[in-house]
Amino acid sequence: MTDFCMPSLGSDMEAGTLVEWNIQPGDEVHRGDIVAVVETVKGAIDVEIFEDGIIETLLVAPGTEIPVGTPLARLRACGEKTEPPSEKPAPEKLKQEEPVPTPGIAPSPGRQRISPFARRRAKELGMDLSTVIGSDPNRAITVFDIEATAKRLKAGLKTDMNAMRAAIAAAMSHSKREIPHYYLSAKVDMEPCMHWLETQNNQREPSERLLPVILIAKAMASVMARFPEFNGYYTSDGFAPSKNIHIGMAISLRGGGLIAPALHDCRNKDLDQLMSEFRDLVERARGGHLRSSEMSDPTITLSSLGERGVEEIMPIIFPPQVAIIGCGTVTEQPWAEGGKLSVRRGATISLAADHRVSDGHRGALFLSALAHQLQNPEKL
Amino acid sequence: MSAREKIHMTRITYREAIREALREALANDPDVFLVGEDVGKYGGCYAVSMGLLEEFGEDRVRDAPLSEAGFTGAGIGAAMGGLRPIVEIMTVNFSLLALDQIMNNAATIRHMSGGQFNIPLVIRMATGAGKQLAAQHSHSLEGWYAHIPGLKVLTPATVEDARGMLSSALADPDPVLIFENATLYNMEGWLATDAGQVDIERAKVYREGKDISILSYGASFWKSLDAATKLAEQGIDAEVIDLRTLRPLDNETIFSSVRKTHRAVIVDEGWRSGSLSAEIMARLMEFCFYDLDAPVARVCSEEVPIPYPKHLENAAIPQPEKIIAAVHEVLGHD
Numbered sequence: 139m140t141d142f143c144m145p146s147l148g149s150d151m152e153a154g155t156l157v158e159w160n161i162q163p164g165d166e167v168h169r170g171d172i173v174a175v176v177e178t179v180k181g182a183i184d185v186e187i188f189e190d191g192i193i194e195t196l197l198v199a200p201g202t203e204i205p206v207g208t209p210l211a212r213l214r215a216c217g218e219k220t221e222p223p224s225e226k227p228a229p230e231k232l233k234q235e236e237p238v239p240t241p242g243i244a245p246s247p248g249r250q251r252i253s254p255f256a257r258r259r260a261k262e263l264g265m266d267l268s269t270v271i272g273s274d275p276n277r278a279i280t281v282f283d284i285e286a287t288a289k290r291l292k293a294g295l296k297t298d299m300n301a302m303r304a305a306i307a308a309a310m311s312h313s314k315r316e317i318p319h320y321y322l323s324a325k326v327d328m329e330p331c332m333h334w335l336e337t338q339n340n341q342r343e344p345s346e347r348l349l350p351v352i353l354i355a356k357a358m359a360s361v362m363a364r365f366p367e368f369n370g371y372y373t374s375d376g377f378a379p380s381k382n383i384h385i386g387m388a389i390s391l392r393g394g395g396l397i398a399p400a401l402h403d404c405r406n407k408d409l410d411q412l413m414s415e416f417r418d419l420v421e422r423a424r425g426g427h428l429r430s431s432e433m434s435d436p437t438i439t440l441s442s443l444g445e446r447g448v449e450e451i452m453p454i455i456f457p458p459q460v461a462i463i464g465c466g467t468v469t470e471q472p473w474a475e476g477g478k479l480s481v482r483r484g485a486t487i488s489l490a491a492d493h494r495v496s497d498g499h500r501g502a503l504f505l506s507a508l509a510h511q512l513q514n515p516e517k518l
Numbered sequence: 519m520s521a522r523e524k525i526h527m528t529r530i531t532y533r534e535a536i537r538e539a540l541r542e543a544l545a546n547d548p549d550v551f552l553v554g555e556d557v558g559k560y561g562g563c564y565a566v567s568m569g570l571l572e573e574f575g576e577d578r579v580r581d582a583p584l585s586e587a588g589f590t591g592a593g594i595g596a597a598m599g600g601l602r603p604i605v606e607i608m609t610v611n612f613s614l615l616a617l618d619q620i621m622n623n624a625a626t627i628r629h630m631s632g633g634q635f636n637i638p639l640v641i642r643m644a645t646g647a648g649k650q651l652a653a654q655h656s657h658s659l660e661g662w663y664a665h666i667p668g669l670k671v672l673t674p675a676t677v678e679d680a681r682g683m684l685s686s687a688l689a690d691p692d693p694v695l696i697f698e699n700a701t702l703y704n705m706e707g708w709l710a711t712d713a714g715q716v717d718i719e720r721a722k723v724y725r726e727g728k729d730i731s732i733l734s735y736g737a738s739f740w741k742s743l744d745a746a747t748k749l750a751e752q753g754i755d756a757e758v759i760d761l762r763t764l765r766p767l768d769n770e771t772i773f774s775s776v777r778k779t780h781r782a783v784i785v786d787e788g789w790r791s792g793s794l795s796a797e798i799m800a801r802l803m804e805f806c807f808y809d810l811d812a813p814v815a816r817v818c819s820e821e822v823p824i825p826y827p828k829h830l831e832n833a834a835i836p837q838p839e840k841i842i843a844a845v846h847e848v849l850g851h852d
Contacts (some may be wrong), residue, residue: 254808255811
């Protein structure tokens with residue numbers, strides 16, 4: 139018998155609200171099945187299960203906000219016997235109901251003021267105080283804010299933009315406070331990519347067309363194996379490189395806010411597959427059906443402001459990751475090469491990386507390898 | 519108040535209510551006597567005992583020499599001997615001359631005598647600012663007395679309590695101090711014709727409210743009520759509590775109010791440092807911490823000797839405007 143627990147869908151998540159179950163006791167489930175929908179500050183997320191088995195009991199009713207790590211359902215392995223119903227709740231269950239501290243994100247600078255009564259009320263409601271914004275002049279959280287949040291959650295479980303703002307604020311403040319960023323940028327000749335894309339896209343239906351950002355993601359994945367110090371997580375135990383390359387694709391949401399879900403396993407997928415998965419990801423990010431693994435898995439992030447006309451981005455690392463690639467707009471520009479001046483399409487690609495893990499020299503090599511990779515799009 | 523209710527009520531001043539209480543006590547119990555400076559021929563420095571000398575004679579209404587320690591000590595001796603003395607001290611500032619008697623004798627003799635002697639003594643005195651009597655006649659030191667085990671400290675704010683607390687105090691086997699705010703003597707109020715003893719252990723919720731508890735006593739209670747009325751016009755529903763008894767404090771009423779409203783402002787004409795308001799805050803911290811939705815605030819007297827000029831005197835002590843501002847702050851209004 140194992141517990142299926144509230145997953146951490148990112149290091150800044152402390153709790154989520156169970157919106158609905160897609161399963162019932164007795165259902166057989168398999169690894170990867172979407173078993174529940176959980177509302178977080180980043181919207182509704184489809185939560186996958188990671189074990190095969192049969193659902194024994196559902197421990198939490200929809201509408202409840204639950205700390206990360208709390209058991210949501212009990213799972214019985216196929217063939218395992220049904221557990222006899224016990225009269226008393228198991229003592230260890232009570233223990234597990236204590237919120238599990240999430241590694242990575244420290245409290246925001248200056249302790250959040252929370253009135254004792256608000257704290258107590260939030261506990262009664264099982265509410266995650268990090269999702270509540272204080273409305274009094276000192277930004278202190280009072281019971282008014284708790285009740286307002288509870289009402290909102292009850293009314294429609296709509297993502298609270300304030301809460302998402304607060305989550306972004308917490309993650310970015312943490313990043314800027316803890317991570318010694320260094321920044322490098324390079325002007326990259328995008329003419330080969332753009333030319334190749336135009337040729338490709340001319341033969342494709344609009345829905346099948348490739349975007350430059352996919353080429354960059356794929357190029358990142360291709361060179362990543364040579365630069366493991368940019369791909370992984372930095373925690374209290376130090377840096378742990380990741381074998382897989384899951385690129386967090388920064389997607390801005392309509393109505394504000396930002397989310398960077400993982401485009402899984404970029405190295406082993408071709409451009410077409412990545413493009414179709416990216417389209418799906420954007421759609422689901424904006425429609426609120428991201429999967430739990432997409433939220434928690436990114437090992438490096440790519441932020442492209444390609445359509446917004448910016449020349450260069452100096453991006454902020456999303457902890458516990460250690461690097462982020464930014465891509466400015468592809469524009470025509472005067473290009474000096476081999477003693478000649480021509481007009482080519484180029485873009486400034488930048489890297490922000492964690493100096494605790496890597497140095498500028500390696501960063502420069504990484505960026506240069508990436509630029510080089512983009513000169514041969516047909517090989518991607 | 520309806521016309522029918524008024525039939526059983528009379529309009530009376532705070533001063534008259536105390537005089538009625540004194541008259542009743544003197545008439546009902548031959549062991550009761552009143553002693554103090556100018557209580558007899560002059561009729562009391564605030565004219566409270568006017569006419570009582572003529573009515574009850576010099577044995578029962580005794581003018582004392584200008585020695586607070588002397589006549590307070592005499593009162594203690596008389597109480598030990600079985601009488602029921604009522605000692606009047608002109609103002610709380612002067613009571614400091616009798617502090618040794620009050621603290622070292624009245625409050626301790628039951629304990630020191632192993633319970634052989636109790637001191638059924640009542641001491642009345644005027645307290646508070648607002649009558650331009652300057653820094654030696656205007657302070658609010660009742661909070662000091664509320665520090666002392668062995669004493670009870672009463673602060674009647676209403677005509678009902680002015681009328682009823684004396685009788686309850688006389689019935690108590692131990693020393694009871696009654697603090698009469700000098701600005702209240704001329705205040706009129708409705709009093710039941712059959713008014714008598716009142717409870718002296720409980721605070722009273724005078725105005726129920728849900729947004730904030732205003733805890734006060736004496737003249738500050740009326741200012742708090744005034745503030746609450748104005749706050750109501752702004753949509754703020756304040757609960758106003760008259761503490762009535764400062765020692766022992768009625769924890770139950772205070773706590774249940776704060777547990778309901780989750781916010782509190784304490785209004786105390788004493789100075790803020792080491793004051794009764796500080797004691798109430800400490801208790802709220804000890805017992806109501808998890809019910810508080812905002813820091814508790816205080817409106818106290820400025821930490822200066824009470825000034826003589828009217829405008830400075832007014833500025834030095836709690837006023838409805840200050841209470842309203844404190845409530846706004848606690849409620850988090852900009």
